[in-house]
Amino acid sequence: MNSMSDERTLLNTFHEIASHPRRQMDQYLSRGLKIVGCQAPYAPEEIVHAMGMVPMGLWGADMALSEAKRYFPTFICSIMQSMVELGIRGAYDGMSCILMPSLCDAMQATVENWKYAVPSIPIVYADYPQNRFGKAGHDYLRATHERQIARLTELTGATCTDEALRQSIEIYKEHAETMKAFSELAGKCGMKPSDRSAVFKSAWFMLKQEHTALVRELMAVMKPCGEKKIGVMTTGILADQPGLLQIMDKLNMTVLCDDVAHESRQSFFCYPKAETPLDTLADKFCTMKHCSLIYDPQKTRISLILEEARAHGAKGIIFIQTKFCDPEEFDYVFLKRACENAGIPLIMIEVDRQMTNYDQAGTALQTFCEMIQ
Amino acid sequence: MAEEQVVKKKRVVDPNSAAYKLGQITARNYTEAWEAKERGEKIGWCSSNFPQEIHRTLGIKVVYPENQAVAIAVRGGGTRGCDEAEAEGYSNDICAYARISAAYAKNPHAPEQDMPLPDFLLCCNNICNCMIKWYENVALDLNIPLIMIDIPFNHFYKATPEQIAYVGQQFRDAIAQLEAITGKKWDEERFREVCACTNATSKAMLRVADYLQYEPSPLAGFDLFNHMGVLITALGAPDSAAAFNQLADEYEALIKAGRSTFRGEREDYRIMFEGIACWPHLKFTSKSLIAKNINVAATIYAVAATHVYNTFDEMIASYYTIPGAMNLELSRDRRVQLCKANHVQGMLVHTNRSCKNWSGIMPEMSRQIGEICHIPVVAFDGDQADPRNFSEAQYETRVQGLMEIMQENKAGEQHV
Numbered sequence: 001m002n003s004m005s006d007e008r009t010l011l012n013t014f015h016e017i018a019s020h021p022r023r024q025m026d027q028y029l030s031r032g033l034k035i036v037g038c039q040a041p042y043a044p045e046e047i048v049h050a051m052g053m054v055p056m057g058l059w060g061a062d063m064a065l066s067e068a069k070r071y072f073p074t075f076i077c078s079i080m081q082s083m084v085e086l087g088i089r090g091a092y093d094g095m096s097c098i099l100m101p102s103l104c105d106a107m108q109a110t111v112e113n114w115k116y117a118v119p120s121i122p123i124v125y126a127d128y129p130q131n132r133f134g135k136a137g138h139d140y141l142r143a144t145h146e147r148q149i150a151r152l153t154e155l156t157g158a159t160c161t162d163e164a165l166r167q168s169i170e171i172y173k174e175h176a177e178t179m180k181a182f183s184e185l186a187g188k189c190g191m192k193p194s195d196r197s198a199v200f201k202s203a204w205f206m207l208k209q210e211h212t213a214l215v216r217e218l219m220a221v222m223k224p225c226g227e228k229k230i231g232v233m234t235t236g237i238l239a240d241q242p243g244l245l246q247i248m249d250k251l252n253m254t255v256l257c258d259d260v261a262h263e264s265r266q267s268f269f270c271y272p273k274a275e276t277p278l279d280t281l282a283d284k285f286c287t288m289k290h291c292s293l294i295y296d297p298q299k300t301r302i303s304l305i306l307e308e309a310r311a312h313g314a315k316g317i318i319f320i321q322t323k324f325c326d327p328e329e330f331d332y333v334f335l336k337r338a339c340e341n342a343g344i345p346l347i348m349i350e351v352d353r354q355m356t357n358y359d360q361a362g363t364a365l366q367t368f369c370e371m372i373q
Numbered sequence: 374m375a376e377e378q379v380v381k382k383k384r385v386v387d388p389n390s391a392a393y394k395l396g397q398i399t400a401r402n403y404t405e406a407w408e409a410k411e412r413g414e415k416i417g418w419c420s421s422n423f424p425q426e427i428h429r430t431l432g433i434k435v436v437y438p439e440n441q442a443v444a445i446a447v448r449g450g451g452t453r454g455c456d457e458a459e460a461e462g463y464s465n466d467i468c469a470y471a472r473i474s475a476a477y478a479k480n481p482h483a484p485e486q487d488m489p490l491p492d493f494l495l496c497c498n499n500i501c502n503c504m505i506k507w508y509e510n511v512a513l514d515l516n517i518p519l520i521m522i523d524i525p526f527n528h529f530y531k532a533t534p535e536q537i538a539y540v541g542q543q544f545r546d547a548i549a550q551l552e553a554i555t556g557k558k559w560d561e562e563r564f565r566e567v568c569a570c571t572n573a574t575s576k577a578m579l580r581v582a583d584y585l586q587y588e589p590s591p592l593a594g595f596d597l598f599n600h601m602g603v604l605i606t607a608l609g610a611p612d613s614a615a616a617f618n619q620l621a622d623e624y625e626a627l628i629k630a631g632r633s634t635f636r637g638e639r640e641d642y643r644i645m646f647e648g649i650a651c652w653p654h655l656k657f658t659s660k661s662l663i664a665k666n667i668n669v670a671a672t673i674y675a676v677a678a679t680h681v682y683n684t685f686d687e688m689i690a691s692y693y694t695i696p697g698a699m700n701l702e703l704s705r706d707r708r709v710q711l712c713k714a715n716h717v718q719g720m721l722v723h724t725n726r727s728c729k730n731w732s733g734i735m736p737e738m739s740r741q742i743g744e745i746c747h748i749p750v751v752a753f754d755g756d757q758a759d760p761r762n763f764s765e766a767q768y769e770t771r772v773q774g775l776m777e778i779m780q781e782n783k784a785g786e787q788h789v
Contacts, residue, residue, distance in 0.1 A: 070737075071736055072733060072736065073724050073735070073736070075466060075726055076732075076733050102528070104502050105501050105503060105728075105729040105730035106733060108502070108526040108730060108734075109729065109732075109733025109734050110733075112701040112734045113733070113734060127526075127528070129523055129525065129539060130498065130502075130505060130525070131522070131523035131543055135542070136542035136543055137523075137539070139538065139539070140539035143535035144535070292506075295509070295521060296509065297509055297519045297521070298513075299509060323466070324466050324729070326464075326466065326467050326468070326506065326729065327502075327506050329463065329464040329466060329467050330463075330509070331506075332464070333461055333462040333463055333475075336462045337462075
């Protein structure tokens with residue numbers, strides 16, 4: 001087997017995992033491990049990991065909604081709605097519980113509706129402080145984490161020690177670094193957007209140490225694609241829609257860097273040194289910036305996007321707007337202005353978990369490509 | 374034959390009436406802010422449920438973009454404000470209050486309701502998280518400081534000690550930030566006075582709202598929406614309690630006289646109106662109910678901004694019990710209590726496109742309320758400030774449907 005086929009084989013493995021989360025879940029359950037659902041976009045996965053369980057990311061799925069409509073009006077984001085739909089249909093059966101953050105209004109409603117829509121899977125609240133720059137925010141988050149550990153113990157019997165949490169933090173740190181390096185290499189090699197997406201997406205359905213090992217294996221065999229690609233930056237909440245990725249593949253695009261919450265935004269943090277690992281975990285969130293869902297009076301995200309796009313030589317930026325995600329819609333106004341001022345081409349593509357026809361997005365992206373080439 | 378010109382006489386409000394006094398209190402808020410601005414004082418824009426004890430104690434004048442957006446929407450400027458924001462890149466899925474406000478921050482002229490531009494912003498997200506993004510954008514556009522009190526949505530029934538500690542510390546931090554910005558100093562004695570006034574106003578407003586329990590009610594429930602402005606802008610003002618108590622006295626007098634401010638022929642049906650008013654179509658939504666002799670006998674919105682407390686921690690906890698910060702169970706129980714106390718026969722739910730926070734739990738919550746109270750629940754689509762998200766025909770059909778079920782239920786009761 002030559003190195004290119006190795007690369008393809010490995011990429012196919014990532015695709016398999018990314019598109020079959022239930023299979024992954026069953027595999028972990030068969031190993032005697034407990035599963036804890038971790039609702040998008042941030043949940044203290046490190047705690048779940050330290051307790052010897054498998055955190056699995058929940059970002060909904062591309063599907064038609066029917067059951068969830070009993071709980072939500074139409075104008076609530078479809079990531080949350082499809083997550084509830086999957087919960088009602090039994091896709092998550094076998095999970096011990098679900099960690100649910102409330103960083104936006106749609107998430108708050110989802111937590112409340114979950115209690116009645118999916119009563120079989122109990123909730124562990126994953127509240128975060130928005131005003132997190134001072135001691136009050138840190139203390140609140142630390143207390144919240146302690147409450148989460150107690151609740152997880154109550155629901156699963158698993159316990160958390162400082163040593164185990166310290167080790168899990170190291171594993172997560174290593175994973176974040178690996179994904180940063182992968183993103184750089186994928187851009188340099190001109191990887192297809194659909195392949196890149198599968199590598200990122202699969203991380204949500206694997207133990208992080210297993211994912212890190214697999215990504216490193218892939219990186220060892222990755223080679224430049226040998227074609228001239230149109231290098232872009234992507235930003236948004238989610239960019240895993242097969243319909244959209246196929247268009248980007250066909251248009252010969254490659255993603256040089258991203259600010260997508262489902263992808264690299266998960267690595268935009270550090271683990272500051274602190275007295276205890278729980279303090280480190282609290283500080284991780286409290287020092288985090290660059291996200292539409294977290295209070296950021298300076299909107300540092302906008303300058304970060306521009307810096308990253310420039311640093312990577314991106315020809316343009318694709319703002320992938322999840323329909324009805326108002327935190328992103330508010331930021332778009334400033335990104336649009338900043339890109340206009342900086343002379344960086346920007347296009348907004350609206351996506352939705354219920355979307356089946358990408359013709360309009362395809363036409364817009366084709367025109368965008370012609371413009372930036 | 375030439376059509377006869379019908380000139381509508383403007384209703385003259387008795388200057389000694391509570392309604393007049395309450396109207397004056399709301400209007401005074403804008404006047405005082407303009408005057409302070411002219412004197413060179415720093416003034417702020419403030420979200421509706423930011424702890425008003427802070428700026429009132431410091432003697433800082435603020436105005437409320439939500440109230441301004443309501444005034445603009447009620448007087449017909451909603452579409453213009455939304456259009457201006459959308460031209461800047463704001464999606465039409467964003468809250469219409471935020472769109473109107475963002476437009477005003479860029480182009481501060483609104484014939485419906487002008488207000489001075491701010492030197493700082495006071496933001497609190499206990500009504501929704503959209504508030505954070507809205508104020509981030511305005512702060513950046515105007516290049517002014519943003520003071521934030523984060524009161525996270527409370528998934529628990531009661532505020533926990535760590536939640537109280539978190540918000541309590543932010544309360545103290547906000548005072549220090551405002552002292553630095555304005556040069557004004559905190560005074561504990563003044564704080565106690567403001568707290569006393571806040572409690573007195575809240576209790577007086579609750580007394581007013583309690584008159585909806587009478588059958589027939591001495592007031593039209595929609596009247597209460599008119600007084601929201603006082604609760605937001607002048608909860609801790611020394612004269613607000615007296616004005617609300619006078620209003621309660623006037624309702625007492627109406628009961629004795631066998632009269633009501635409800636303009637229907639009689640009060641055939643009593644409903645709970647759920648959600649923020651559909652301000653751009655307030656007249657239509659109200660008149661349609663009146664024409665069917667349906668009175669709004671309960672609304673959580675009217676008492677949403679009241680705060681009754683004895684201690685600092687209780688004050689903080691009260692800011693967690695705002696409709697946008699309460700979990701489904703507490704939200705449901707409070708409404709059930711109102712429906713039962715006020716003998717409500719049906720529930721009309723405003724599915725408000727602007728408000729993802731409130732509308733997001735509405736289907737399940739209203740379903741539970743309907744089951745517990747054995748009342749029909751009907752929803753209509755609308756918006757708190759964008760007139761384009763409402764259909765008169767749909768509203769009429771839904772209200773008609775609700776009335777027919779209430780009619781059947783009533784007939785059933787009579788046959789028992």
